[in-house]
Amino acid sequence: MHVVGVTTQQQVFVAAKDRKFRINEILVIEDPDLGYPKGEVVETYAYNRSIPMGFDKALVDEQVLDALKTIGYDIGADEVNLAKVRLFEEAVQPIRTGARVREPVFAEVRDMLVKVAPASGMVLGVIRSTEPLAATLEPELRNLFMLGEGGRVIPQNGVPFIFDIRAMQQYPHIGIFGGSGSGKSFGLRVMLEELMKLGVPTLVFDPHYEMDFSERDERIPDAPTYTDKFVVVGIGRDVGIDFSTLTTREVENLLGAAGALTDAMANAVQTLHRRRDSVESFEARVSALAEALEEGRQGLEKRLKAEEDPLARERLEERLRLLAEYGNLPLASVRGILWRLARLKQAGLFAHNIAPIERALTAGKLVVVQGPLWVLQVFASSVISTLYHRRRDWRDARFKQRQAPYFPPFVIVTDEAHNFAPKGTEKPAKPILTEIAQEGRKYGVFLILATQRPTLLDETITAQLNTKVVFRTVRGTDIATIREETDLTPEEAGRLPYLRSGDAFVSSAVFGRTIPVRIRLAHTKSPHTVNPFDEWDDMRAREDDALLDVLLRHVPVYETALMDVLLDVNKTLGVSWDVAKLKSELDRLAQAGKLRKLPTPFCTMYDRPKA
Numbered sequence: 124m125h126v127v128g129v130t131t132q133q134q135v136f137v138a139a140k141d142r143k144f145r146i147n148e149i150l151v152i153e154d155p156d157l158g159y160p161k162g163e164v165v166e167t168y169a170y171n172r173s174i175p176m177g178f179d180k181a182l183v184d185e186q187v188l189d190a191l192k193t194i195g196y197d198i199g200a201d202e203v204n205l206a207k208v209r210l211f212e213e214a215v216q217p218i219r220t221g222a223r224v225r226e227p228v229f230a231e232v233r234d235m236l237v238k239v240a241p242a243s244g245m246v247l248g249v250i251r252s253t254e255p256l257a258a259t260l261e262p263e264l265r266n267l268f269m270l271g272e273g274g275r276v277i278p279q280n281g282v283p284f285i286f287d288i289r290a291m292q293q294y295p296h297i298g299i300f301g302g303s304g305s306g307k308s309f310g311l312r313v314m315l316e317e318l319m320k321l322g323v324p325t326l327v328f329d330p331h332y333e334m335d336f337s338e339r340d341e342r343i344p345d346a347p348t349y350t351d352k353f354v355v356v357g358i359g360r361d362v363g364i365d366f367s368t369l370t371t372r373e374v375e376n377l378l379g380a381a382g383a384l385t386d387a388m389a390n391a392v393q394t395l396h397r398r399r400d401s402v403e404s405f406e407a408r409v410s411a412l413a414e415a416l417e418e419g420r421q422g423l424e425k426r427l428k429a430e431e432d433p434l435a436r437e438r439l440e441e442r443l444r445l446l447a448e449y450g451n452l453p454l455a456s457v458r459g460i461l462w463r464l465a466r467l468k469q470a471g472l473f474a475h476n477i478a479p480i481e482r483a484l485t486a487g488k489l490v491v492v493q494g495p496l497w498v499l500q501v502f503a504s505s506v507i508s509t510l511y512h513r514r515r516d517w518r519d520a521r522f523k524q525r526q527a528p529y530f531p532p533f534v535i536v537t538d539e540a541h542n543f544a545p546k547g548t549e550k551p552a553k554p555i556l557t558e559i560a561q562e563g564r565k566y567g568v569f570l571i572l573a574t575q576r577p578t579l580l581d582e583t584i585t586a587q588l589n590t591k592v593v594f595r596t597v598r599g600t601d602i603a604t605i606r607e608e609t610d611l612t613p614e615e616a617g618r619l620p621y622l623r624s625g626d627a628f629v630s631s632a633v634f635g636r637t638i639p640v641r642i643r644l645a646h647t648k649s650p651h652t653v654n655p656f657d658e659w660d661d662m663r664a665r666e667d668d669a670l671l672d673v674l675l676r677h678v679p680v681y682e683t684a685l686m687d688v689l690l691d692v693n694k695t696l697g698v699s700w701d702v703a704k705l706k707s708e709l710d711r712l713a714q715a716g717k718l719r720k721l722p723t724p725f726c727t728m729y730d731r732p733k734a
C-alpha cells in the first residue's frame with residue numbers, strides 16, 4: 124500500500140493492488156519524519172478493467188495516475204483499490220507521496236482504542252474494521268463476547284469497545300438514538316447487563332415491559348446470570364408515591380399529569396392542599412367541598428335545622444365551614460381535581476411507597492420500574508426528585524461536614540426519553556431530568572436516555588449528553604439533529620440510513636472522535652423476542668389441543684347426537700358454543716387432519732385420525 128496523489132496535512136489517498144480497504148480501518152503511514160502518522164479510511168473505491176481509473180475525474184486526477192504508474196501499477200490492467208484516509212492528528216507538513224502504508228499492530232493503537240480494562244468498564248461490542256488487529260490483541264482483551272452476524276453467532280473478531288463508566292464523572296450522560304428495529308433496545312439491554320456486571324445502582328423506566336434479564340440466550344456459552352442483580356417493580360403493585368410527603372407544587376404536578384389543569388384548578392389545589400395531607404384527607408376535603416358547592420348554603424342550612432343526629436350535624440357544619448372558606452372556587456374545577464385524583468388512585472399510584480427501590484439501589488442493584496407510559500412519567504418525576512435530593516443532601520452534608528444518611532451515586536435509564544422530556548412541552552419529569560442533565564455530574568447522578576426521535580428531545584438535555592450512540596436513522600430531521608449534536612462527519616451521517624441492526628457510531632467526548640461499533644449479543648433475551656405470529660400459532664395450537672382432549676373422550680362423534688359432546692365442551696373449556704359452532708369446529712379440525720371425518724349411511728361421523 125502506498126500514498127498516492129496530492130496529499131494534505133489532514134488527508135491522503137492510499138492505493139493497493141492486492142487488498143481491498145475496509146471503511147473505518149486504521150492504517151499507519153511509514154513516514155518517519157512525521158512520526159508514523161495514523162489515519163482512518165473514510166471512503167473506499169475499487170477500479171478494474173471494466174471500471175478503469177480516471178473514469179471519475181473528480182476523484183482520480185492525473186497526479187494520482189502518475190503516482191500509481193511511478194510505483195509500478197499497470198493502470199487499466201491491474202485491479203486498483205483506493206482509499207481516502209483521514210489522519211487522526213494533523214501532520215506538521217503534507218505526507219510524502221509514494222510513502223509506504225501498512226496495517227498497525229495492536230500495541231500501536233491501543234491508547235486510541237482501549238481506555239479501560241474489561242473488568243472495570245462496559246464491554247459493549249467490537250470496534251468495527253479492527254479485524255486485522257485481532258491477532259495482536261492482548262489475552263485479556265480476547266474472547267470477551269459473541270457477535271450476531273446474519274443470524275449466525277460468531278466469536279469476537281476485533282478490538283473490544285469498552286466504555287469507561289468512570290469517565291462519566293468528567294463527561295456525563297449517554298444518549299442512544301436510532302429508528303425502529305435499528306438495535307437500540309438491544310443495545311440498551313447490553314448496557315444494562317454491563318451496569319449490572321459492575322454493580323452500579325441503576326434505575327430503569329421501562330414503558331415497553333421488556334427489560335427483564337431472567338431468560339438467558341442459550342446460544343451464548345458461559346453467559347453470566349443476572350437474576351440476583353436486578354429487581355422488577357410495578358407501579359401500583361410494588362411501588363408508589365407516598366402522598367403525605369408531597370409539597371403542594373408536587374401535588375399540582377401529579378394531578379396535571381393525570382389531565383391538564385386549568386388555572387382555576389391549579390388555584391383550587393393551592394388553596395385546598397395542606398402539608399402532610401394523606402391522599403384520603405385531601406380527597407375527603409375536596410369531595411366535601413364539591414358536595415357543599417353543589418347543595419349551596421341555603422340548602423345546607425335548611426338541612427342543618429331539621430337534622431337531629433349529632434354526627435350528621437357535624438358533617439353539615441363542616442360543609443358550611445368549607446363553603447365559607449372556599450365557596451369562591453368553581454365547582455367544575457373542584458370536580459376536575461377529584462376526577463384527576465381518582466385516575467391517579469386507580470393507577471395504584473398511592474398504594475405503596477418507594478422503599479423497595481431505595482433498598483435495591485443501596486444494594487447496588489438495577490431496578491426496573493414498569494407501568495403504562497403516563498403513570499411512569501408521573502412516578503418518574505416523583506421518584507427521581509426524591510432520590511436525587513437524597514444523594515445531593517448526602518454530598519452537601521459531607522461538604523459541610525455534617526451528618527446525613529448515605530445514598531449511593533446512581534444511573535437513571537429510560538427508553539422513549541422524548542416522552543419524558545419533550546422539546547417545547549412540559550411533562551412531569553422534564554424539570555428534574557433537565558436539572559440532572561446540568562448538575563447531576565457534581566453529585567454522581569447520570570442519565571442514559573434512549574429515543575427514536577432525537578429531534579423531539581429537549582435541546583438542553585441533548586446538549587448535555589456527552590456520549591451519543593447512534594444507530595440506524597432514516598428520518599432527515601433526526602439525521603440533521605444528530606449531525607448538529609455529534610462530531611459525525613458528512614460521510615458517516617450519510618451512512619446512517621444504511622447501518623445494519625446492531626451497528627452504531629459512538630460519538631464521545633471520552634474518545635474525542637467517532638467510533639464505529641458492532642454491539643455484542645446480549646446474554647439475556649427480551650420477553651418479547653417471540654415472533655407475534657408464532658405466539659398466535661402456539662396459542663391456537665394449545666386451544667386445539669384442549670378441544671381435542673374433550674372430543675376424544677366422545678369419539679366416534681355422530682353429527683346427529685352432539686348434545687352430550689356440546690355440554691362437555693362448554694363445561695370443560697368454559698365456553699358457550701351452540702351446535703352450529705361445534706360442527707364448524709369439528710370440520711375445521713377434520714380439515715387440519717386432527718380428526719377423521721367419515722360419511723356413514725345415516726349421518727357424518729368424526730373419529731380419531733388414523734395412527
Ligand SMILES: Nc1ncnc2c1ncn2[C@@H]1O[C@H](COP(=O)(O)OP(=O)(O)OP(=O)(O)O)[C@@H](O)[C@H]1O
Nearest residue numbers: 271302303304305306307308309310624625642643
Ligand atoms: N447487536 C446486535 N447483534 C445482532 N442482532 C441485533 C443486534 N441488535 C439488534 N439486532 C437484531 O435487530 C432486531 C431489532 O433490534 P431492536 O429490537 O433492539 O430494535 P429497536 O431499535 O429497539 O427497535 P424498536 O425501537 O422498534 O424497539 C433484534 O430483534 C435483533 O434480532
